[in-house]
Amino acid sequence: MMTAQPRSAAPLDDLTARLPNLAITTDDLSLYGTDVYYGAEHLPAALVRPWDETDVVKLVQAARELGFSLNMRGGGLSYSAGYLAKNDHSLLVDLSAMTEIIELNLTDRFVTVQPGVTWSALRDALRPHGMTTPFWGTFSGLHATIGGSVSQGAKFYGSASRGGSAESVLGLRVVTGRAEILTTGSASATGRASPFFRNYGPDLTGMFLGDCGAFGIKTAITLQLIPTAKEEAYASFSFDDPAAQMGAMAQIGAELLASECSGIDPFTARTRMASQGFLSDLKTIGQVVTEANSLTHGLRDAALIGLSGRRFANKIGYLMNTIVEGQDRHEANRKIKRVRQIAKDAGGRAVPASVPRVMRKIPFPPMNSLLTPSGKRMAWLHTVVPNSRGGEAFTRTEAVFTRMKDELKQHGIAHGYLLSTHGPTAVGVETLIRWPDAPLPLHLHFMSDAEQAALKRRDDNPAARAVLKRLSNEILADWKDLGGVHVQIGQKYPYFETRQPEVQTLLRQLKALHDPDGIMSPGNLFELRDDH
Template sequence: MTTLAPIDQTALSTISAAVGAAALVTDEAELRYYSQDVYSNGPTVLAVFRPADKAMLARGIAAATAAGVMIVPRGGGMSYTGGYLAPAAGALLIDTGSMNRVLDINAEDMTVTVEAGCTWDKLHRTLKPHGLRSLAWGTLSGINATVGGGMSQNGVFWGAGGGTVVDAALSFEVVLADGTMVSTGSSFFRPFGPDVTGIFAADCGAFGVKATVTLKLVREGMAFAYGSFSFPDAAAFFGAMSAVAREGLASESFGFDPYLQAQRMKRESLTKDAKSLVNMMKAQGSAWKALKEGAKVVAAGRSFLDDVPFSLHLICEGRHQSAVDADMKAIEAIAARHGGKVIENTIPKILRANPFPPVNSMVGPDGERWVPVHGFLPHSRLVEGWNRIQELFDANRAEMEANGVAAGAMLAAVSRSTCLIEPVFFWPDALEDIHCRSLEADHLAKLSRFPANAKSRALVGRLRAEIVAIFRDLEATHLQVARTYPLAAASDPRAWDMLKALKALVDPRGLMNPGSLGL
């Protein structure tokens, strides 16, 4: 264990007296691990606090802040915007992984309450036998990502046709900086008066630490239709994806530019496809349908995207097969009007059957480092945003190639009015402990390992910052604001003053994840 300064040792003793030594991790290697996110390393934390329940969580926070120690909450550790990286050494990092119970499934009122450390994968598996799921039901990293982290950082993928994960929230129990607990509203209706739940949604832990989360439930789909389409260029792709979103035809609608889809097809082997195929076939319902769908996936192999510029993948789900088939027919007509061609629909089938796969994609297919940056734009600004980002890449092409930096993009529809553009960078660089612990061991063993590469990393950092500036100029919005996206600059000055006043009210000493959101 690292030798602590007297003031740190006194603070740690105070916290230990409140929660017990067994709830605190002080091993030096563990502290370094918990002081890094997927993209960056932060100052080393004082200790990692693993509360067993909300009462212990409240005691620990009260003891820490009384001793002047900063609080930094961490979900599943899958973020990359500095959300749980402390601004200075000596913070208490809170890992709610032991608070992972599904507390109540209320099928009559269509709600579920979980502890904040419950993963999206566990919640999905627990609800599935009941034929239920949450309204928005997690990110692709949901095998590790937690519901509490999702509510704090905000996230999007599954259920994106209806919005982001915070749109599924009804109420929270939140521990404030002084250790008091606040319940944000009704357990069955949001909002009842001003939206207090919304204040703590997407707050990146700046206002408090979530202890429990109550979510809206919907019926799991009984019928599914899948579609994949090729488009010749970005304008055609966005035109089709936006038209489908405006009509509300798909529960999931996402796609890739040529570079990223090539990377995705390099990631996994036919053996992995076969394992995914088993789950996909089980999800089809009848044995005959499973055999037919399975045969299509096997026949498609891994070459069906070889000559595809942009690919769009969609899932329709509902109660009746005739209804979802009709929706997919309408999508096919929209795609055709925008120059789209039908391709094999392997990707949406396998993803829907295996919604929370291992997080091997947090590095590149050859072991490169990986990091996204993103913006949400209205349909009317998508093509302009895309073109400006491509102009940035074109202007920096020579330097990118010289430093081994490449970029692709994931694109997705989120609700009827908004789409996501998420450029993704790959570059040769040393992997951190967080990557090595998160990847499957057999996958990690196959990867190339690169030395530390500060020059390429700095180029990625500059390009990400310039993309954020482009998005800001287009009045984009963002998830995972944390310490990366400029919330203050994007806010009405009076609204920002209101947020600062709220921060002063709930965290007068500025110890709750200071610097997050720019507060």
């Protein structure tokens, strides 16, 4: 792990004098020198918290003139070094204070938000209107912001049939590295413009989605709205053959049957169920009853969760969890019947659907479990591949772990999987790697004092991280051979160097056009960390 070095505060005097109304602080910078996996070589010179688009424009102007670079941060729960400082003159732009829902248009079916709005807050705001966005967040949605998600790329809730974060975006407002405001989509018209339509002419919105902040700072995001489902159905299946499970998940996605379809390995399934505990089960049951559309449905769901609970956890293989939606019970039942047939044909065995029920009732759990119960660190590595290559992606990934098993065991490194469905074309393989290592400040930030006091503290373990680096590089090489893609590119996943020469030229031209001084998220998209 690199040791972050603070920077002299003297140049900040000019910044503070120029931007007297902006919140600028140098407190607790060690927290902002880490993400979920990486520690930065340099601490940011300061944390800057704009309140609106005008603040952002003034900040970019000042940064250009004073020689600062800018790294943007939302909820801070990424793991690809996307917001970590690469130099000693970087300002961390914390967008979490920009939390306004600018416009909610139920007639034209869109909502425009500032970048600091979280997925949880948006879901709460839309619920009384019976509306949702097609993609509606990640597990970390209590803290994960919409601005961060569309900048990094995100997937999960809604992704099995409606795509990731980018597919829900209709338009953006972006402050570029020139301190210019660009509006994309139909809202960029003169006259009575409205952000109701994305693709009028070239898709300029797409240029800024997944850019990891390299082309500018998003100050407003417009998302499409659709009616929330009136009915839901749940199913879980145990598979002995994870490659066959990947085939079933691909078919479920291809037929657009599910809102969410995901899988976990046996150890992760057992750990998740065992960690809930009796009191947690009671809290879940109470929340299910409270949040259900009707008391009858709430009691039904609570009884199913309570009765099945964790009893089946030790009897399952790879677990596939599916949630389907319908505008009536008939549609939901039709879809779940087809899901059951696909799973059965692929060798799946039906088990109680406790996990997806809890997942839907509590979609955004607290982020106090970034470490394992025994205090081990966790790291994630993912790819998304075509449906036809899902089984091969899993098999080749597992083969890397098998080749390195003795060395991994020596360093206490274990692994599991999170498998996922991505609309009609793709499936995802994500490794969940656990190893003994010292916690980073971000891990502790989301834990209570009592949880921190009870935590088993591990020693710093650079030897294990060196093994993880080689492991990751081997897995990434196999995924590249399969044509795999990634979200949360940051400086972890190989993007620029894997593009065709003509595309590389275009990317350089776009960077020079939007960010001629190279101050926006230096390195993102274009470089990899040495310890990736």
